[in-house]
Amino acid sequence: MDGHWSTVPDDLEINLVDTLIEGRRTPEVVIILRCKEANTFTRCIDDAQIKREYDADVKKREEEMKAAYEKDHAEKLAEVTAENKNPDDMPEDDEARKPEAEI
Numbered sequence: 001m002d003g004h005w006s007t008v009p010d011d012l013e014i015n016l017v018d019t020l021i022e023g024r025r026t027p028e029v030v031i032i033l034r035c036k037e038a039n040t041f042t043r044c045i046d047d048a049q050i051k052r053e054y055d056a057d058v059k060k061r062e063e064e065m066k067a068a069y070e071k072d073h074a075e076k077l078a079e080v081t082a083e084n085k086n087p088d089d090m091p092e093d094d095e096a097r098k099p100e101a102e103i
Contacts, residue, residue, distance in 0.1 A: 020027060
């Protein structure tokens with residue numbers, strides 16, 4: 001192992017403690033590797049990939065919201081258009097069309 005835990009293949013299932021017990025061997029040397037948290041984050045986290053995924057999610061949500069708005073707008077427009085096409089509902093006299101008295 002080279003001290004970087006992410007270089008161990010994923011399909012390799014090795015448990016060091018079980019291996020030592022089954023081999024009836026005690027470790028001759030124990031090496032403890034320490035790594036600062038900032039270094040671990042730099043090695044393991046791909047900021048560019050996270051930003052790409054975030055931007056894709058934001059774009060997808062914006063498109064969904066825009067589609068929902070356009071659908072709602074089209075439904076309301078169709079409803080209002082249907083109401084305005086019926087001439088029986090339209091007021092005949094000018095009194096009904098006048099705005100309310102000014103204050």
